Each structure stands twice: as structure tokens, then as C-alpha cells.
Amino acid sequence: MQRAVNALARGLRHYHFPGDGCLDDEADRPELKLAGVVILRPGAMPDGMEETYEEACARLGVEARPEGWALWNTWGDGNLQVTMVISAVDTTEGLLANWSRGEAIYPVTPVPSQIALIHHGWAAHMIFSPFGVKKLGLGGQP
Template sequence: MISPELSELDYLREIERLANRVSVEASHEGWLSFQADPEEAKPLQRSVTVLARSLRHYHFEGDGCTEDRPRARLVGASVLKPGAMPAGVEEAYEEVCARIGVEPRSEGWARWNTWSDGE
């Protein structure tokens, strides 16, 4: 339950945290996808998918996603998806996920490699 004493910013952070939790649980149930909605998707599933997509792209001032972290230089990125691995990767999607320590998921992963000022 959300405390009535929360500041507006803390309230927004709590709502974002709860919305993210909904997305995580939908993903664990196996039906959340960032691909086009399947024809058989129910209205609640479509709404959760829209919510999850929004969480990935929209931020509010002070949400801690960007301004509370030091900037880092991007030195590389890769997209890992079942059946569509980067050129030169001989391992299967599940093997790469195990090597980098993440659970395989149907929508795949985007990985960023960065260097800080201390490299």
C-alpha cells in the first residue's frame, strides 16, 4: 500500500516500481512480448504490454534512470534473440544467456558495453 506521506516524486517512483513488477510477472507467466500483440491477446494482456513498452522508453525527471548515474561512454551494443544471434556468435541463445548470467526470454536482450572515466 502506498503511504499518504510520500512526496510527489516518491509517489511516481513507487508507481513506476509497481508497474515494473506487473511487467516482470507477466514475463514470468510467459505471455509478455515486445513483438506485435498476438490475435488471441486479451484486453488486459494488451494493456500490460503497452505498460511494459512505456516503461522501457519514457522517464520522468528525477526517476533515477539517467540523471542519478554518471555518464558512461558507449563502446558497443548487441541484440541477442532466439534464432537471431549476432554474426560470428557460434553459441545458441540459451548458451549465451547462461554465460552472461541472464535468464533466456522470448523477446531477447539488448546488451550495452560501456567505459566510465576510469575505464
């Protein structure tokens, strides 16, 4: 009984969002460990980025969208650093809400229709994930 209560408490403890793997239709998609994320939006670019939203979209090779784009920095085969340009901005906001509370939550792999492009290398100015901090040896100093 105690194990069931603890499992329920763990599930309720984090902020739920689309793509967190908790829904039945997401159960067959594997979790994706991320190094970090970036959200690009018109008029709300990350600190330190000198380019405009439109310039960033052109550099990435995607069309500027009013709702913006999320960049997920992760690893491919052989620890190859890759950036996934995805439309799941709401999922990325959910990740950031959890990470800011100390919850090491990761999304399930996005469906193909959510992936616009995959680039070699990582996007700069990312917000590191708890896993990324540990794997990269940043010692909690992102």
C-alpha cells in the first residue's frame, strides 16, 4: 500500500504537460534525455542572443511562426551533439517549469510531425537540464 501511495505522490509532484509521458498515447514513446532547451519567440529571444527571431529562424532553416520554436539539445548516436528544432513549445515550457522546481523530468520523444529539423551541434544560450548539468560535469553551475 505504501508503495502505491509513494508512486501516486511522485506522479502528482511534478507539473504535467503535453509530452511528459503520463498519457496513454505517449506510453510507447521513449523518454528523451536532453542537455538543455531554448525557446525562440518573436519579441522574446533568450538573453545574450543578438539576432532577431526572424534572423534566428533563417539561420536554422525554418519558417518564422507566431507561436515560436523550441530547440532541444540532446545526443545522437555515439554522443553526437544534435539540436532538434521542434514545434512543441508547450512541452518545453512544461520542462522548464519542472526544472525550475528541481524536478528532473524529461519529455518523450516527439512525434515526427513535431520535428522541423535536426542540426549537428547544439544551439547556444541553452538552459541546461539537470541531466545535462550532471553529464557535462558542470557541477550545478550552468
